[in-house]
Amino acid sequence: MLRFIVVRLTQLIPTLFGLSVLLFAWVRALPGDPARALLGDRATPEAIERINDTYGFDEPLIQQYGMYLSALFHGDFGESIKKHEPVLSAFFDKLPATVELSVVALLFAVVVGIPLGYLAGKRSGTNVDGGIVTLSLLGSVVPVFFLALLLKYVFSIELEFFDSVGRQDARLDAAHTTGFYIFDGIINGQFAAAFDAFKHLVLPGLALGTIPLAVVVRQTRGAVAEVINEDYVRTARAKGLRSTTITVRHVMRNALLPVVTTLGLQLGLLFSGAVLTETVFALDGVGQYLYQAIRDRDYPVLQGFILLIALIYALITLIVDLSYGLIDPRVRES
Amino acid sequence: MTEGTINGPRARAQRSHGDSLWRGAFRRLSRSPMAIAGALIVVVFLIVATFAPVLAPYEPASTEWTQLSTPYWVQGHGPGHPLGIDRWGSDMLTQLIFGARQSLIIGVVATAIGLLAGAALGTLAGAFGGWVDMIVMRIVDIMLSIPSLLLAISIAAILGKSSAALMIAIGVGQVPIFARLLRGSMLGQKNADYVLAADALGLRRRTIVMGHVLPNSLGPTIVQATLNLATAIIEVAALSYLGLGEGDPAVAEWGRMIVSAQDRFEIAPWLAFYPGICIAITALGFTLLGESLREALDPKQRR
Numbered sequence: 001m002l003r004f005i006v007v008r009l010t011q012l013i014p015t016l017f018g019l020s021v022l023l024f025a026w027v028r029a030l031p032g033d034p035a036r037a038l039l040g041d042r043a044t045p046e047a048i049e050r051i052n053d054t055y056g057f058d059e060p061l062i063q064q065y066g067m068y069l070s071a072l073f074h075g076d077f078g079e080s081i082k083k084h085e086p087v088l089s090a091f092f093d094k095l096p097a098t099v100e101l102s103v104v105a106l107l108f109a110v111v112v113g114i115p116l117g118y119l120a121g122k123r124s125g126t127n128v129d130g131g132i133v134t135l136s137l138l139g140s141v142v143p144v145f146f147l148a149l150l151l152k153y154v155f156s157i158e159l160e161f162f163d164s165v166g167r168q169d170a171r172l173d174a175a176h177t178t179g180f181y182i183f184d185g186i187i188n189g190q191f192a193a194a195f196d197a198f199k200h201l202v203l204p205g206l207a208l209g210t211i212p213l214a215v216v217v218r219q220t221r222g223a224v225a226e227v228i229n230e231d232y233v234r235t236a237r238a239k240g241l242r243s244t245t246i247t248v249r250h251v252m253r254n255a256l257l258p259v260v261t262t263l264g265l266q267l268g269l270l271f272s273g274a275v276l277t278e279t280v281f282a283l284d285g286v287g288q289y290l291y292q293a294i295r296d297r298d299y300p301v302l303q304g305f306i307l308l309i310a311l312i313y314a315l316i317t318l319i320v321d322l323s324y325g326l327i328d329p330r331v332r333e334s
Numbered sequence: 335m336t337e338g339t340i341n342g343p344r345a346r347a348q349r350s351h352g353d354s355l356w357r358g359a360f361r362r363l364s365r366s367p368m369a370i371a372g373a374l375i376v377v378v379f380l381i382v383a384t385f386a387p388v389l390a391p392y393e394p395a396s397t398e399w400t401q402l403s404t405p406y407w408v409q410g411h412g413p414g415h416p417l418g419i420d421r422w423g424s425d426m427l428t429q430l431i432f433g434a435r436q437s438l439i440i441g442v443v444a445t446a447i448g449l450l451a452g453a454a455l456g457t458l459a460g461a462f463g464g465w466v467d468m469i470v471m472r473i474v475d476i477m478l479s480i481p482s483l484l485l486a487i488s489i490a491a492i493l494g495k496s497s498a499a500l501m502i503a504i505g506v507g508q509v510p511i512f513a514r515l516l517r518g519s520m521l522g523q524k525n526a527d528y529v530l531a532a533d534a535l536g537l538r539r540r541t542i543v544m545g546h547v548l549p550n551s552l553g554p555t556i557v558q559a560t561l562n563l564a565t566a567i568i569e570v571a572a573l574s575y576l577g578l579g580e581g582d583p584a585v586a587e588w589g590r591m592i593v594s595a596q597d598r599f600e601i602a603p604w605l606a607f608y609p610g611i612c613i614a615i616t617a618l619g620f621t622l623l624g625e626s627l628r629e630a631l632d633p634k635q636r637r
Contacts, residue, residue: 018476029492130368137625141617143568145575146592146610153599272483276572294487294576306488310479 023303024068078300087304096179097285102270104205109212117220124225140214144273148207148280165282168197204281208273212266219262223255264320268313359630369626375619383438390428432586440500441566447505452512460520461543474510482507495581504569519551553631560624564617571613588613
């Protein structure tokens, strides 16, 4: 197992190295003089001088890359041009909101997707199966931001079930220790605040959750349809086990393995989906910050955020791989 | 010369075999309601996109200044404008029809870019193996380490607001998908009997790859391209939504139509609803077609 971890970790190094070269080259590929591209056309000569100093745009490329790498290793991911704050701390400020949103979206996908996928797999080839597959396909072809707009219009503007913007009602004056608003509410005993934060996540979570939902349904369906014809399931049935026992202990246990893996990998997709959902619902997370950076042409923010998201994505993939190795001995061996 | 005579009947035999696979697939497709629905949507979409100038009741960029909507009022459906007019005073139906054309062009070119570059990389990696394979797959890994929408965002941000930028940005995001597909397919066939036989006959590697291995990878590639067209159409809209779409306001684009309808959502929700539905239905069409094609080409399904 230790060897497996070490091997997977060393495989990460060239990827991250390549990524850093790519993002380094990216800022320099912007049209025109890099300092001017970063600051915009109306930059003062002093500001341009300052930027040239920080990024070393006057130095040879190799040296510039060295400066970039050494800054990264010192935790310096650059500074926002528009907001004048370090990119790294901005990212971690905004991360809790996005994590909360992603968790709600994933939960929705799991709670709805696995039973639907099970049903479709068990009845594969029937109308039930066709209906479920079509439904999950529908969820995946509607653009996330459009779905978000629709949900916002129907459920918060017309029906007024949910608040349409923000993470929490400001009038609640809730304490925020960790930045995870639901969690904060629970540990501080402010259950109303926690519930309010959750209510703000229902619609965005639903919109974002349709991305992994389609994948979860399809994976579960395929796995169940395959497992249900296995000999050990037939044996279990022949032994006279109750059908719930067979479902839980034999079918789902084996069918869910691949589903767990895909769930982990979906997190990367959720990050890009968050850019679109958070904007619609004005959730103050990584996605909305990234959206503003795109609008403002705030390249250091884009550069830093993409690198950080790729890092997190790589770590999640690694954890998924490792946990897969833990659950399934065959993976470890190979 | 010897090569030709040996290759001739062999190639013919293989072609007829290929025909039966495709014919069988087509027969299965024509029986599947999913495939028929998908094909129907795709055909209608293609017709609308191709004949947009004929079908649309107005010029794409024409506006009626006299009916230009104020921030508080938008003209609804009525004679002359069956789907109403948008906030710039342009006919909705015309915009939707020309939007189909824009979606088709960007989707097809982007997928073609992804397919060609990805297929080249994947074929190279799979055919040569060794260090070529290692370098290519590391590049693919790096590309996959960035979620595809973010990759597209970063490319579109460099290239500026234009249709060409959109095509490249979305196409590049598809490169790793096709590269992996083709490489896997190459490796899978490396020890297949017909490849070993061709190798034993002394055929050149290029002939084996071009004549035997690539044609056998055609099915999964077409399936993937069809599915990617759906994603490309959705991604165009997403990039437009993020302000990275086509900069020319005279070009109708579904994603941007939703964006510009956003601030009037409460008084005229249909302005966002129509283009949204168009995106969803088109993407659904390509997805249904791709998925049923995948099933039809699956050797396990052959009877």
